[in-house]
Amino acid sequence: MENIIARLLQDFEEGKMNRRQLIRNLAVAASGASMVGSVPLSGAEGTPVKVTKINHLSYRVANYARTRDFYSGLLGMKTSDDDGKEKCSLAIGDLHIHVNGSKDPLHDVGGKSVPLHTPYVDHIDYDTESSKEAIVAELNRRGLKSQAKGSSFRIKDPDGFDVTLSAKR
């Protein structure tokens, strides 16, 4: 807890947050600690959602066949789920790169539709040891917005990268 407060104060002193944000974050830290004992907002002390491995990376590209041929041709990656139109999966060990051709001219960024520029890594998907309910509870506790799709939850990391968390099956 002290580490969290020290970090918050340091951010405040360095001008990374204003007084109102400091107060709010201290309040959230205090309420979080009172609810779950001494679970911190961040840091290695608490690991409520335990990821086991990266399941796949999702690529958005202009021409999926060109990407497929490069990775299968040069790197020998095994192609699967190739629909012959716009997507396929490329395997390296037990990790996959999902390649999706861009069909939408617009992309949703923070609720706004902006022109789609390829290539980009759409998201990275993590397998977890946590149940669906545990993931929901932890995301709510941290105030992280998510989009649920089955047992997978899509969130944004602090930099804006999309991350999906797949619940244990």
Next chain:
Amino acid sequence: MNRRQLIRSLAVAASAVAAGGLTPSAVAAGTSLTPVGINHISYRVANYAKTRDFYSGLLGMKVSNDDGTKCRLGVGGISIVAQLGEDERTRRTPLIDHIDYNMDNSQQEIFAALKNHGVVLEHGINHPPSNKAKAGSTSIQVKDPDGFHVTLSPKK
């Protein structure tokens, strides 16, 4: 080629596709390299500490090589390397700078395969021109057809 060679080549290509699911271009290009896994995914971010705390705090990823400016975040044998951009391109954050593959090939084999596939070597930020690799670095950097930076780390 003559008619007989044409028939033979077509038969070889057809059997390879049927047997291994290889793409026609892969068959035509010949040699493939052998990646054994992804070593790391390089993130360029505005504040590496914020990224570190998110992935270690929420997802329990193991922090290593934290030097106060960058760190590695481990999960299942793969690392995400979080660091600030070093030039105009990589300061545009957030950015996945490159994905590094561990290869089961020697540096010479990789160079030969790249040449065979017509893939041009790239200059990198962490990885200098690959044919003039700095001491201790054997990684070879290329761009995939979409422009993603890919580094290939030869077998040691």
